[in-house]
Amino acid sequence: MSFDFTDRPDAHRLELMRKAYPDVDTQSVLTFLNFRACFRAVAADYQRVLDRFGLSESRFLILMFLYHNQPQALGITTLATKLGATKATTSKLVGGMVKSGLVEKVSTAADKRATLIQMTYAGAELLDRFLPVNYQAVNHLFRHLTHDEQVQLNHLLDKLLPDAQ
Structure with a gap:
């Protein structure tokens, strides 16, 4: 099973992680992963605007x-x-x-x-x-x-x- 940047875990996969790591807060992790993906996308788009100049x-x-x-x-x-x-x-x-x-x-x-x-x-x-x-x-x-x-x-x-x- 591959876990790269394009294969973000879903709630089910995170619930499975809770068995090994009881401190997993599924919603916090999902929010963090979405925030990071959004940041990377926004930063890349904005960098293209900066690059033009x-x-x-x-x-x-x-x-x-x-x-x-x-x-x-x-x-x-x-x-x-x-x-x-x-x-x-x-x-x-x-x-x-x-x-x-x-x-x-x-x-x-x-x-x-x-x-x-x-x-x-x-x-x-x-x-x-x-x-x-x-x-x-x-x-x-x-x-x-x-x-x-x-x-x-x-x-x-x-x-x-x-x-x-």
Whole structure:
């Protein structure tokens, strides 16, 4: 019997597992498996949208952080904190974005050794082209849910977050 990603166990198969593992909560496992399958499908669809513009989720987020902080530039430490990543990872991401012409490093007036990151015209132009497609993709993703169902889904997803009480 094969148990791969396309062969998710059903309630019957999970009930059989309960004989060996009494802590199996059939509904929790089914919900988890469905959640994971949904996440993978959504992530793959969204990655295809990002790929069309040569973006990763992290690159997109950095552009959005810079966009919302205009006209001020941001430091690597601030970007790393906002991204939830290390300074080393963020520096590498920003380095690639500098090479791509999406952002540039600028010196601060107070300390010429310190550098800040700001979006370039090319970065702003890419964001202007991407955002409408981004919002269309998100709208398409949730097209089968009513507004009230989306509110309910948000409420339920919030309950899964680690900080939820």
